[in-house]
Amino acid sequence: MSADWKQRPEGGGRFAIWLIRGIARHGGRSIARAFLYPITLYFLLVRGPERRASRTYLTRVLGRRAGLWSVARHIHTFAATILDRVFLLGGRFNGFDVRITGLPELHEVLDRRQGALLFGSHLGSFEVMRVLAQRRPDYKIRVVLDRAHNPAMTQLLDALNPEIAAGVIDAGQDGPSIAMAIKQATDEGALVALLVDRARPGEPALNAQFLGREAPFPTAPWLIASALKVPVVLAFGLYLDGHRYHLAFESFSDSIAVPRQQRAQAVLSLIQRYASRLEHHARAAPYNWFNFYDFWGNEDEGSTPFTAGAPRIVAIDHADADAAVQRRVAVRRGP
Structure with a gap:
């Protein structure tokens, strides 16, 4: 990608996040929401790269040239969900209207007590x-989170819900260590939640069609799912407006298989299926997209465009990666 998203400063910084936390906890959600407007104005005026990335994305998803008002609405939606973290992570669900679809299918998966992967x-x-x-x-939920890239959010999680924070699987570890931690959690019957739409710099990725152009998606989650042979469920928590959310669960696969002979094609097929569902929900709730960086890559700024044709594998060989996971899984299980 043309811009390294990990190099962008954390939105708002520690002071802003803890300020809004204090206002939310002592003044309530209604008062805190009034502060979202100056926060939106700050990002709109000061954070140029995020503003341009928002306009590029909105132009794609809306099918028209996105104006400044649309960008402001996009940033305001992001700020609203950040504010709601204070309440949701603290277990304060009163006042929220959450419509859930696909819950029976999720219950069916988890009631098997075999663990599952929740791809968000x-x-x-x-x-x-x-x-x-x-x-x-009774559900045990473990979250995969890059603690180093989100220090303010990590501290906020520690303060609001130490139990959840203690169960976080650090995505900043090396790949095999992450895979082993996920396997241990699923062996215990946990639901392991991770975000699979953003490729880390240098991470293996394949290009899939998304909103009319190819974009890179990480391959590691799909290789881990293939190695662990646990169910995969997709999850989309869409902010509608005010206090309303739509939480959608979709069963993706009971057990993912990636044949070694057609590894790249099989993984690409899985990623494309996922990208299609991601696009469906992005079009249904366009202002919910919170990847505020150049997701596709910009040829005009001198970056290398992603070209159509055969899938391109980046950074490492997938066979070696999958073999490493399989070896560690075998060691974990014993002789």
Whole structure:
């Protein structure tokens, strides 16, 4: 990609995040929401790269030239979901109207007590899935999170819900360590939630069609799912407006298989299926897209465009990666 999203400063910084936390906790959600307008104005005026990325995305998803008002609405939606984290992570669900679809299918998967992978994205709010803990407190949910890239959010999570924070699987580890931690969690019957729409710099990725152009998606989640042979469920926590959310679960596969002989084609097929569902929900709730960087790559700025044709594998060989996971899984299981 033309821009390294990991190099962008964390939105708002520690001071802004803790300020809004204090206002939300002591003044309530209604008062805190009034502060979203100056926050939106700040990002609109000061954060040029994010503003341009928003306009590019909105132009694609809306099918028309996105104006400044649309960009402002996009940023305001993002700020609203950040504010709601304070309440959702703290278990304060009163006042939220969350419509859930696909819950029976998710219950069916988890009731097998074999563990599962919950694939989410930077579309909407991942934290709204905490309502599951209210509906089914017997579920154990583990979240994969890059602690180093989100220090303010990590500290906020530690303060609001130490139990969730203690169960976080650090995505900043090396690949095999992450895979082993995920396997251990699923062996314990946990639902492991991770975001699979953003490729880390240098991470293996394949290009899939998304909103009319090819974009890179990470391959590691699909290789891990193939190695662990656990069900995969897609999740989209879409912010609608005010206090309303739509939490959608979709069963993706009971067990993913990636043949070694057609590895790239099989993984690409899985990623394309996922990208198609991501596009469906992005078009349904266009202002919920929170990847504020050049997701596709910009040829005009001198970056290398993603070309159509055979899938391109980046950084490492998938066979080696999958073999490493399989070896570690075998060691974990014993002789």
